[in-house]
Amino acid sequence: MKLEEDKTSKVSYLSPDIQNEFINVLSNHVKTKLFNEIKSAKYFGIxxxxxxxxxxxxxNMSEVILYVKIQNRKVEDKEAFLGFxxxxxxxxxxxxxxxxxxxxxxxxx
Structure with missing residues (x-):
């Protein structure tokens, strides 16, 4: 058995550009959900x-939003780190x- 026969080629369709685009799409989705939750909060602090x-x-400056989420008579204090x-x-x-x-x-x- 030759060493070359054991090699299997693996194809990846996730180039660095595609990976970065995928991360950006997910990041924007999470931020949108987070901002909607913060906007619906009655109380918040920055x-x-x-x-x-x-x-x-x-x-660098860090940005954090603290807010109170009230849902179904359940009160939660939340903290969201938005980045640097x-x-x-x-x-x-x-x-x-x-x-x-x-x-x-x-x-x-």
């Missing part, structure tokens, strides 16, 4: 937080503008 790196410069976004400045006015821009974008979704 939390933005950043952590400085070793040089004391804030690199890069910071352009470190002054209070810069942070304020970036957070407001992010919230404005979320409102259009």
């Amino acid at each position: 939390m933005f937080d950043s952590t400085p790196d070793i040089s004391h410069i804030d690199q 976004f890069p910071l352009q400045g470190k002054k209070a006015a810069d942070l304020n503008d970036e957070i407001l821009d992010k919230l404005q974008f979320r409102q259009t979704i």
Whole structure:
């Protein structure tokens, strides 16, 4: 038996581009469901937080939404991590503008 005879070819139709597209489609579906649930919540809170790196410069801001889901007389407090976004400045006015821009974008979704 030759070594070449044992080799079987495997075909994969999931190229990196297809995999990324699949991940994006799933991500958008989850975000849509999540935003719909948050929009239907009576109570919610928004939390933005950043952590400085070793040089004391804030690199990324995290965005978290806390909300209360009430369904069939059952009350649940929920927390949704929406992701990170890069910071352009470190002054209070810069942070304020970036957070407001992010919230404005979320409102259009």
